[in-house]
Amino acid sequence: GAVVSQHPSWVICKSGTSVKIECRSLDFQATTMFWYRQFPKQSLMLMATSNEGSKATYEQGVEKDKFLINHASLTLSTLTVTSAHPEDSSFYICSAYLLHEQFFGPGTRLTVL
Amino acid sequence: EDKVVQSPLSLVVHEGDTVTLNCSYEVTNFRSLLWYKQEKKAPTFLFMLTSSGIEKKSGRLSSILDKKELFSILNITATQTGDSAVYLCAVERQGGSEKLVFGKGTKLTVNP
Numbered sequence: 618g619a620v621v622s623q624h625p626s627w628v629i630c631k632s633g634t635s636v637k638i639e640c641r642s643l644d645f646q647a648t649t650m651f652w653y654r655q656f657p658k659q660s661l662m663l664m665a666t667s668n669e670g671s672k673a674t675y676e677q678g679v680e681k682d683k684f685l686i687n688h689a690s691l692t693l694s695t696l697t698v699t700s701a702h703p704e705d706s707s708f709y710i711c712s713a714y715l716l717h718e719q720f721f722g723p724g725t726r727l728t729v730l
Numbered sequence: 731e732d733k734v735v736q737s738p739l740s741l742v743v744h745e746g747d748t749v750t751l752n753c754s755y756e757v758t759n760f761r762s763l764l765w766y767k768q769e770k771k772a773p774t775f776l777f778m779l780t781s782s783g784i785e786k787k788s789g790r791l792s793s794i795l796d797k798k799e800l801f802s803i804l805n806i807t808a809t810q811t812g813d814s815a816v817y818l819c820a821v822e823r824q825g826g827s828e829k830l831v832f833g834k835g836t837k838l839t840v841n842p
Contacts, residue, residue, distance in 0.1 A: 649828060660818060660832040661773070710772050714828050717762070721772035 619645050621713045623722035630701055631730055637697045638725045640711030646691035647713035652684075655708040655724075667694040701729040732757045736819050736833035744841050747809050751836045753819030754801040761824040763795055763802050768816045768835070776804070776817075809840045 620643040630636050640650055648669045653661040665686050666674040673686035685697040698705055706729045712719040733756045743749055755763065762780045766773035777786045779795035779802060786793050790809075795802045806813055816837045820830040 651829070660834040661820075661830075662832075663829060666829065717822075717828075718775065718778070719828075719830060721766075721774075723771045 619713070619715055619718075619720040621711065621720045621722040623709075623711055623725050625725060626723060627726040627728075629728045629730065632702055633700055635697055635699045636701055636727060637695055638709055638711075638727075640694045640696070640713070640722050642692045642713040642715075642720070645713070645715050647715060648691060649714040650688060650694040651712045651714070651719065652686060652694070652696050653710045653712070655710060661710060664696075669694075698727065701727070703729045705729050732821070732823070732831045734819055734821050734831050734833035736817075736836050738836060739834065740837040740839070742839045742841065743809055745810055747840075748805065748807045749809060749838060751804040751806075751817050751819075751838070752801060753803070753833055755819075755821045755831075755833075756800065757821045757823055757831060759824040760797070761822045764820045764822065764830065765793055765802070765804050766818040766820065768818055769814075773818055806838075809838075811840050811842055814838055814840045 622641045624639045650667040652664045654664050655661050663676050664679045667686045667688040669688045669691050675681045688694040708724050710724040711722045735754050737752045762778050764778050765776040777793045782797040790807045793804045816835040818835045819833040
């Protein structure tokens, strides 16, 4: 089956620093990947759609300058949380789209101190 | 605004019970409805429903869609403790956006 990995699986950082999260499709190519954020006891909220070779499309209310997305290849999308603050602490999940189905990565738990 | 509403938000049952989880939606240009199971990490896919009235079944789980009344149910029979999880309903729109709109989920706890 289609496998998506994320790295790191968890990260703790200090307020003001930047954190990069990688999302890889391991056995297929994905022109479209999605980034979600999930707060405790809440559902997945779509942050942005990442398209290979073009700019990401951000959902309303998501700051594109704070959450930088790069989709440089058909198997890799990265999300960089710039100048992270404690309110950015969350579970970040990516998915890769293939044949009308989204395959989810295992998620990255970000804690900003 | 697209909306997906799940009920109940949480449910506690005993092993062997049968449960029904509900998902209603209001989405422009509906394409499909999906059910996921989320334990501690990312959601795992259960079902994709596109047509009304056709039940999809996988072991003790089954699901059906009603496109006229805009809802779906997920049934789990003879529940086991391993069924404890958050069950998420999501709707995909037509038009090539491929985006999913998720409900808040139903947290199911199955006690031995």
